Amino acid sequence: xxxxxxxxxxxxxxxxxxxxxxxxxxxxxxxxxxxxxxxxxxxxxxxxxxxxxxxxxxxxxxxxxxxxxxxxxxxxxxxxxxxxxxxxxxxxxxxxxxxxxxxxxxxxxxxxxxxxxxxxxxxxxxxxxxxxxxxxxxxxxxxxxxxxxxxxxxxxxxxxxxxxxxxxxxxxxxxxxxxxxxxxxxxxxxxxxxxxxxxxxxxxxxxxxxxxxxxxxxxxxxxxxxxxxxxxxxxxxxxxxxxxxxxxxxxxxxxxxxxxxxxxxxxxxxxxxxxxxxxxxxxxxxxxxxxxxxxxxxxxxxxxxxxxxxxxxxxxxxxxxxxxxxxxxxxxxxxxxxxxxxxxxxxxxxxxxxxxxxxxxxxxxxxxxxxxxxxxxxxxxxxxxxxxxxxxxxxxxxxxxxxxxxxxxxxxxxxxxxxxxxxxxxxxxxxxxxxxxxxxxxxxxxxxxxxxxxxxxxxxxxxxxxxxxxxxxxxxxxxxxxxxxxxxxxxxxxxxxxxxxxxxxxxxxxxxxxxxxxxxxxxxxxxxxxxx
Amino acid sequence: xxxxxxxxxxxxxxxxxxxxxxxxxxxxxxxxxxxxxxxxxxxxxxxxxxxxxxxxxxxxxxxxxxxxxxxxxxxxxxxxxxxxxxxxxxxxxxxxxxxxxxxxxxxxxxxxxxxxxxxxxxxxxxxxxxxxxxxxxxxxxxxxxxxxxxxxxxxxxxxxxxxxxxxxxxxxxxxxxxxxxxxxxxxxxxxxxxxxxxxxxxxxxxxxxxxxxxxxxxxxxxxxxxxxxxxxxxxxxxxxxxxxxxxxxxxxxxxxxxxxxxxxxxxxxxxxxxxxxxxxxxxxxxxxxxxxxxxxxxxxxxxxxxxxxxxxxxxxxxxxxxxxxxxxxxxxxxxxxxxxxx
Numbered sequence: 001x002x003x004x005x006x007x008x009x010x011x012x013x014x015x016x017x018x019x020x021x022x023x024x025x026x027x028x029x030x031x032x033x034x035x036x037x038x039x040x041x042x043x044x045x046x047x048x049x050x051x052x053x054x055x056x057x058x059x060x061x062x063x064x065x066x067x068x069x070x071x072x073x074x075x076x077x078x079x080x081x082x083x084x085x086x087x088x089x090x091x092x093x094x095x096x097x098x099x100x101x102x103x104x105x106x107x108x109x110x111x112x113x114x115x116x117x118x119x120x121x122x123x124x125x126x127x128x129x130x131x132x133x134x135x136x137x138x139x140x141x142x143x144x145x146x147x148x149x150x151x152x153x154x155x156x157x158x159x160x161x162x163x164x165x166x167x168x169x170x171x172x173x174x175x176x177x178x179x180x181x182x183x184x185x186x187x188x189x190x191x192x193x194x195x196x197x198x199x200x201x202x203x204x205x206x207x208x209x210x211x212x213x214x215x216x217x218x219x220x221x222x223x224x225x226x227x228x229x230x231x232x233x234x235x236x237x238x239x240x241x242x243x244x245x246x247x248x249x250x251x252x253x254x255x256x257x258x259x260x261x262x263x264x265x266x267x268x269x270x271x272x273x274x275x276x277x278x279x280x281x282x283x284x285x286x287x288x289x290x291x292x293x294x295x296x297x298x299x300x301x302x303x304x305x306x307x308x309x310x311x312x313x314x315x316x317x318x319x320x321x322x323x324x325x326x327x328x329x330x331x332x333x334x335x336x337x338x339x340x341x342x343x344x345x346x347x348x349x350x351x352x353x354x355x356x357x358x359x360x361x362x363x364x365x366x367x368x369x370x371x372x373x374x375x376x377x378x379x380x381x382x383x384x385x386x387x388x389x390x391x392x393x394x395x396x397x398x399x400x401x402x403x404x405x406x407x408x409x410x411x412x413x414x415x416x417x418x419x420x421x422x423x424x425x426x427x428x429x430x431x432x433x434x435x436x437x438x439x440x441x442x443x444x445x446x447x448x449x450x451x452x453x454x455x456x457x458x459x460x461x462x463x464x465x466x467x468x469x470x471x472x473x474x475x476x477x478x479x480x481x482x483x484x485x486x487x488x489x490x491x492x493x494x495x496x497x498x499x500x501x502x503x504x505x506x507x508x509x510x511x512x513x514x515x516x517x518x519x520x521x522x523x524x525x526x527x528x529x530x531x532x
Numbered sequence: 533x534x535x536x537x538x539x540x541x542x543x544x545x546x547x548x549x550x551x552x553x554x555x556x557x558x559x560x561x562x563x564x565x566x567x568x569x570x571x572x573x574x575x576x577x578x579x580x581x582x583x584x585x586x587x588x589x590x591x592x593x594x595x596x597x598x599x600x601x602x603x604x605x606x607x608x609x610x611x612x613x614x615x616x617x618x619x620x621x622x623x624x625x626x627x628x629x630x631x632x633x634x635x636x637x638x639x640x641x642x643x644x645x646x647x648x649x650x651x652x653x654x655x656x657x658x659x660x661x662x663x664x665x666x667x668x669x670x671x672x673x674x675x676x677x678x679x680x681x682x683x684x685x686x687x688x689x690x691x692x693x694x695x696x697x698x699x700x701x702x703x704x705x706x707x708x709x710x711x712x713x714x715x716x717x718x719x720x721x722x723x724x725x726x727x728x729x730x731x732x733x734x735x736x737x738x739x740x741x742x743x744x745x746x747x748x749x750x751x752x753x754x755x756x757x758x759x760x761x762x763x764x765x766x767x768x769x770x771x772x773x774x775x776x777x778x779x780x781x782x783x784x785x786x787x788x789x790x791x792x793x794x795x796x797x798x799x800x801x802x803x804x805x806x807x808x809x810x811x812x813x814x815x816x817x818x819x820x821x822x823x824x825x826x827x828x829x830x831x832x833x834x835x836x837x838x839x840x841x842x843x844x845x846x847x848x849x850x851x852x853x854x855x856x857x858x859x860x861x862x863x864x865x866x867x868x869x870x871x872x873x874x
Contacts, residue, residue, distance in 0.1 A: 316754060337756035346754060354754055357747040359815055368744060369755050371737040378736040 017042045017208045018063060018094065018177045023072035025058050025232075028411065032058040033232045035072070040177060045199060045209040047219045047240070050229035051252055051468055056212050059229065060179055063210075064096045065089035093176030095169075097183055101162040105155035110135040112154050113168045138168055142198060160191035167198065178202065179210035184218060185303065196222055214301060215506070216245045228252055249498060261449055261474035264457065267294035271328075272461035273313075273344075273430045278322035282308035283485040286322070290430065290461040295452065297476035298465045300505045305485035306465045307349045310432045313463070314346035315339035326429065340369055343429035347419045347436060349465070351412075355419045358408035362400060363389040365407050366421045392421035397447060413444025420451055431455060434465040449475065469498045481505050562809040566824040570831060577835035584838055591716065595784075597830030598718040599624070599777045601823060603797055604804035605722075605729050606773040608822045610766050611805050612733070614746040614814030615671040617767065619660065619678030620774050621797035625686035625790050627653050627778025632696035632788025633689065635704075642703035649782075650775045656682060657771020661764030679798065686790035695788035708783030718780050725773060730819040742766070746814025796847075803850055804829055806857040811865075829853070 019039040025032045033055045040046045050056050061067040063074065065083030073080045076092055083089040104112055110131050111118065119130040135150040148161050157165065163183060170178055180199070184192045199222055203209055211222055219226060220240060228235040228251040235251045271289045278286040283305040290296050298306045311317045313324065315333035324331045326342050333339050339346075348354035357365055366389040367374055374385045389403050396417040400410060407418055416436060423431055433452070437445045452475060456462055466472050472479055479491040481504035489504040578585040603620045610617050627649040635645030656678070663674045689695075698704040710717040733739035744752040745759050753759055781793050807825035810817030829850070836846050867873065 311754075314754060315756075335756070335758070336754050337758065340756040348754060353748070354750050356751060357744055357815070359747055360743065364740065364743075368740065371740060375737050378738055380735060380737055380740065382735075 017077065019075040020059065020062065020069075021073050021075060023059070023062060023069045023074070025055075025062060025067060026070045031232055033062075033069075036229070036232070036234045037072075038227050038234055038237070040208045040210050042176070042208045043203055043206045044224040045203055045211050045222050047223035047226045048210055048212045048229065049214075049219065049226060049248060049252055050235075054229040054252070055232040056229055057181070058232075060096060060181060060210070060212065063089065063177070063179065064094055090173075093174050094179075095171075095175045095177065096179040096181065097163065097166045097170055099181045099183075099185060101166040103154040103157065103162050103165060105153065107154060108150060109148055109152050109154070109157070109161075109165060110150040112165050113138070113172065115169075117172070135168075138171065142168075142171070142201070144168075144198075147194065158191075160187050160194070163187065163191075163195065175207060177208045177210065179212070181212045182214070183211075184213065184215065192218070216248070217506075219248075220245070246499065249502065264453060265477075266457050266459075267477055268292040268459065272326065273463070274323075274325040274328075275313075276323040276325070278309070278312065278324060279320045280308065280312045280317045281320070282317070283312065283482075286482075286487055288480055288487070288490075290463060292459040292461055293456045294477050295456050295462045295464060295475050297472040297479045298463060298482060299467075299469070299472050299479055299501050300482040300488075302467065304482040304505065306482050307434050308485075309482070310346055310348070310434050310463070310465055313339065313344055313430070313432055314348075315344070316346075340426070340428075343427075344432070345369075345423040345426060345428035345430070346432045347416075347423060347434060349434040349438070351415055351419050355422075356407050356415060359406055362393060362398065362403040362405055362407055362410075362418055362421075365418050366392060366403070366425055369422055370425045388425055389421070392424050393418075396421050396424070396451060411444070413440040413448070416440055416444070416448060417451075420448070424451075424455075428460065430461045430463065432463045432465070435467065436464065437466075437468070437471060469501055472496075472501065473498065563821050563824060566807065566821065566828060570824065570828045573828060573831045573835060577831070577838065580835075581838050584835060589834070589838070593827075593830045593834045594719050595716050596834065597826050598716075598722045599780060599793075600797060600800045600804065600830065601722045601826040602725055602773050602777045602780075603801035604808070604822050604826050605726050605819055606770045607801040607805045608808065608810055608817050608819055609729060609733070609742065610671075610770060611802075611810040611812060612746045612814060612817050613742045613762065613766055614749065615664065615763065615766065616802070616812075617660065617675045617678075617770050618672065618798040618802065619656075619675040619682055620770060620801055621794045621799075622679050622682035622686065623653060623656050623771060623774035624778040624781060624794035624797060626656060626682050626689070627775035628781045628794065629686045629690045629695055629778075629788040629790050631775075631779045631782045632698055635698055635701070636696035640701055642698070642701045645698075646703075646779055649779050650772055653771035653773075653775025653778070654768050655771070657768040657774070658764060660771070661767030664767070665760045665763050683791060683795075690788060690790040692790060694785075694790075694792075697787055698782055699786040704783040707780060708786075718784070721776065721780065725776070726819050726823055733818065738762075743815055746811075746816075748815070799850060799854070800829060803854040803857065806854060806861070811861060812858060 017040055019037075021037050023036045024034050036055070036059065038046075038059075048056050048059065058067065062069050065086045065088050068082070068084075074083070075081070076094075081092060083092070083094075104115060107115075113135060114131060119127040119134065121127045132150065136145075139145045139148065139150065144164060148157075148164055152161075154162075154165075167178075183195060187195065196218070199209060199211070211219070213219060223240040226238045226240050226243065226248055228238070228248065230252060238248065238251070268291055270292050272292050273290040275286050275288050286309060288296070298309070300306050308317060312319065315336045315338050319333075324333065326344070331338070331342050333342075336346075352358065357368075363386060367380075367385045370388070371380060374381055374388065386403070393400070393403050398410070398414050398417045398421065400414065407415060410418065420436075436448055436452070440448070449471075452462060452464065464472075464475055466475075473496055476496070477493055479493075479496050479501060480487055481489045481491070481501055483505055491500055491504075574585065583589055603624070607617060607620065630652045631645045631649035634648040635642055638644045660675055660678055663669050663677075664671050667674070669677075699708070707717055707721075712720055733742065741752070741757045741762060744755065744757060745762055749759060777797075778794070782788050785793060804825040805817065805822050806812060807828065808817065808821030808823070810822065832849065833846055836849070837843070862873065
């Protein structure tokens with residue numbers, strides 16, 4: 001294991017390849033990367049690993065010119081470069097295969113691949129013969145003649161074929177470095193194997209490959225080296241042949257968060273929330289119970305259906321079958337309003353997109369779900385509203401000069417506290433917190449853990465959805481693990497370890513994958529209300 | 533790690549701007565620039581023509597701006613919740629024709645005529661809302677269709693001609709020509725509607741929910757707001773107010789007008805709302821700014837007429853103003869100039 005900073009990447013990368021040297025990136029108050037030095041060498045697959053929020057995406061974006069580093073520099077073939085835009089990076093030979101391929105639906109595969117640089121005749125008409133020649137030779141070179149038909153329309157492609165189009169795009173021109181961002185998340189196993197074979201071929205051609213994934217099996221199948229990021233810093237680089245899964249996990253988690261968690265046992269005997277065989281479009285047969293004052297964590301990988309379950313409990317996704325009961329009484333949720341009235345609150349995963357009104361004041365954002373109690377006739381009682389918002393803003397220590405400030409001016413942690421204040425004012429019986437500390441600095445995080453502990457002491461039943469294992473272990477009385485829309489196991493506090501959780505979260509990865517389920521990926525969100 | 537030793541004390545800076553707000557700042561930069569522009573327009577035309585600032589001409593401006601003002605006020609509401617209605621002008625035409633024809637058909641009952649016009653307005657508005665929410669049609673497209681269809685409807689009903697004569701009825705005469713405390717009744721109606729909408733937006737939970745829907749519809753939905761119900765109700769409100777405008781048009785001209793007098797009102801209403809500070813994406817705006825913009829547009833239009841400038845230029849000026857208002861808005865939002873705007 002090497003420590004950050006050594007060896008200097010300039011020496012490690014003669015010839016082509018890309019490196020970052022002491023790169024720091026700040027977004028306002030948030031430090032996304034601090035002093036990262038990493039080299040990606042030609043002819044090697046370097047896996048980039050880290051928990052959510054460790055800085056992997058930011059690093060990729062700096063390499064591809066989407067972001068400029070606040071400090072430090074990017075070295076290409078040993079020489080410092082500065083990319084003003086993704087276009088610059090592309091010209092320099094750096095390509096990224098995005099997680100969600102961008103496909104133009106109504107044109108052919110060939111035109112999709114060459115979009116933006118279509119060959120044309122002297123009359124500025126599309127040169128179809130030349131286009132066909134190019135795409136056929138591309139497909140032959142990569143061995144994909146049988147996998148994809150260049151005349152197929154974008155809308156007809158399978159997830160794997162869509163990925164392939166992105167790869168073909170990346171390989172046009174002179175690609176030297178290719179980054180894959182969780183490429184297998186939408187692929188069935190046989191498709192993934194084809195992708196791995198392609199990556200092997202690219203490596204043999206001397207291309208430097210950056211491979212971002214959470215899946216250990218793939219990492220050890222592909223990678224030469226494993227670079228681990230933690231909290232925006234490089235935690236070290238491992239040789240894939242000399243390390244083990246558990247060493248990688250230890251490095252990813254590393255820090256000791258336990259000092260932030262308030263250990264208490266305040267769960268009472270009365271069951272508040274009870275799910276019985278709950279099935280929606282995204283989750284199947286979920287049964288679980290949460291008692292008053294109990295903190296249940298919902299663990300699992302991204303796309304396991306945890307957020308979708310949270311939305312279903314908040315009344316935003318219809319139940320296909322099963323039963324939800326609150327304090328023993330069955331609930332029929334026709335919409336979020338029913339859930340809120342019954343006493344279920346949800347602080348959703350994407351606080352800016354799903355919870356906050358960025359151009360409105362802290363006061364407005366706090367009072368919104370409690371206006372029923374703050375009005376006379378239909379008039380909002382401003383004095384009471386202001387007092388209530390001020391009270392919760394103080395209790396949660398929202399850093400702001402005034403509750404009349406627009407929420408967009410607050411930091412992520414304070415924005416999250418405003419979302420929590422909204423629910424605290426409403427006094428729910430059940431509160432669902434989806435990734436409550438994502439993108440929040442460590443200080444605000446500790447405060448949010450304290451708020452969760454206070455809520456539990458007040459007898460609120462808490463369901464915390466989190467992808468951060470130390471947080472799950474530190475907060476929860478009980479941990480329920482999901483994968484592929486189902487519960488794969490439940491762990492008590494005593495038996496819970498990171499390894500045990502990861503094992504349950506990736507249970508399917510170890511067993512043969514069901515291609516039908518991989519193909520039928522959950523669709524996201526079709527919002528009712530005004531189309532725009 | 534180093535963070536283990538530091539206490540979880542917040543290190544970030546409090547956002548700046550905690551100063552006491554002066555009354556001038558409370559008015560808002562947008563409104564100040566509108567007042568400035570209005571002063572410039574009044575001053576300019578006042579200097580060019582001595583009659584421009586006379587009491588009688590100012591009254592002409594106010595009366596001419598009333599119908600636009602009514603539509604601009606409700607346009608503000610629909611824009612705040614993220615929608616748009618470009619069929620308002622045609623709705624005015626339908627209401628105008630219906631009020632006059634029912635009045636004539638029922639043996640000169642102004643009450644029934646007014647009631648029928650308002651009923652027609654509700655129907656048309658609810659239809660717009662239903663098509664948008666349940667037909668999943670983009671509001672611009674849905675009301676563009678309405679713009680054509682309702683205009684056609686008004687023409688079919690009236691055979692394309694002005695219908696009836698209402699100025700033998702005291703109610704219509706009062707609405708069109710009457711005065712209360714020196715101000716035309718029409719202007720009073722605008723004032724009442726504007727205050728009602730202002731109170732609704734600023735002081736009730738309904739207003740909060742409308743801003744929420746336009747500001748972030750996903751968050752509004754998860755906060756338990758019945759978005760569909762609100763949108764249909766807003767379009768119905770537009771129908772009602774457009775009907776009132778149609779009745780006033782009938783009262784002013786003396787007969788039901790299918791097209792003349794109502795054509796192009798949608799452009800004026802939307803321009804006023806945009807100039808008045810409504811974000812066309814929704815979530816922002818208010819009645820005050822819109823009314824100032826209505827006054828500005830009215831003063832400008834009247835000034836150009838008084839100066840004998842070709843009315844075709846007035847259309848050009850309006851188009852330019854609308855685009856300019858939106859460009860300024862987008863600049864302030866820091867929109868990146870890539871592809872189609874959202």
